[in-house]
Amino acid sequence: AVMSGDFLAYDIVVQNVSTSPAFNVEVSDSLPAGFRYQSGSLRLDGASIADPVISPSGRQFSVNIGNLAPGDSRTLRYVTEVTVAAEAGEAINRARATAGVLTSNIASASVLVERPFFNDRAFLMGRVIAGACGEQDAPGVEGIRLYMEDGTSVVTDKYGRWHIEGVTPGTHVVQL
Numbered sequence: 001a002v003m004s005g006d007f008l009a010y011d012i013v014v015q016n017v018s019t020s021p022a023f024n025v026e027v028s029d030s031l032p033a034g035f036r037y038q039s040g041s042l043r044l045d046g047a048s049i050a051d052p053v054i055s056p057s058g059r060q061f062s063v064n065i066g067n068l069a070p071g072d073s074r075t076l077r078y079v080t081e082v083t084v085a086a087e088a089g090e091a092i093n094r095a096r097a098t099a100g101v102l103t104s105n106i107a108s109a110s111v112l113v114e115r116p117f118f119n120d121r122a123f124l125m126g127r128v129i130a131g132a133c134g135e136q137d138a139p140g141v142e143g144i145r146l147y148m149e150d151g152t153s154v155v156t157d158k159y160g161r162w163h164i165e166g167v168t169p170g171t172h173v174v175q176l
Helices: none
Strands: 007-015 022-030 035-037 060-068 073-082 089-099 107-113 122-127 145-148 153-155 161-167
Touching: 007 022, 007 060, 007 089, 007 107, 060 073, 145 161, 153 161
Parallel strands: none
Antiparallel strands: 007 073, 022 060, 022 089, 035 073, 089 107, 122 161, 145 153
């Protein structure tokens, strides 16, 4: 799993499984939304090569990896950054190789994007007291059940304190 700010390396292995050579093999890659190619990270069989031309959306690019004799393979490697624009959940990167009229299958790799701690969930907390509203020295009341609009409930401790974790951001109702 990754979070915004993380870096993730991708390896794409292209192999010529035919009995004919493949000329001017082009690898096209479609990055997941919110993933950004890191300039200077592109490697072909371990050797640094020039950065590809990135589409205006920042998600697509193509790289010419040259010719492949029958049975040969080449490995393309690059690094992406997971930006705050990456949505939580499964993110899929897709790549395909072409050589003239020859086209490979679409290779895909998925990764789980998680939100940083406290970024998309909140907690509510409070204290139930026996006294006037805002009275700091009022004694807490134990055993009071509080309900949220979704049915979540919690019971106060011996000091009248309570908390509910994992609350989605927004407006909520808490009732005694």
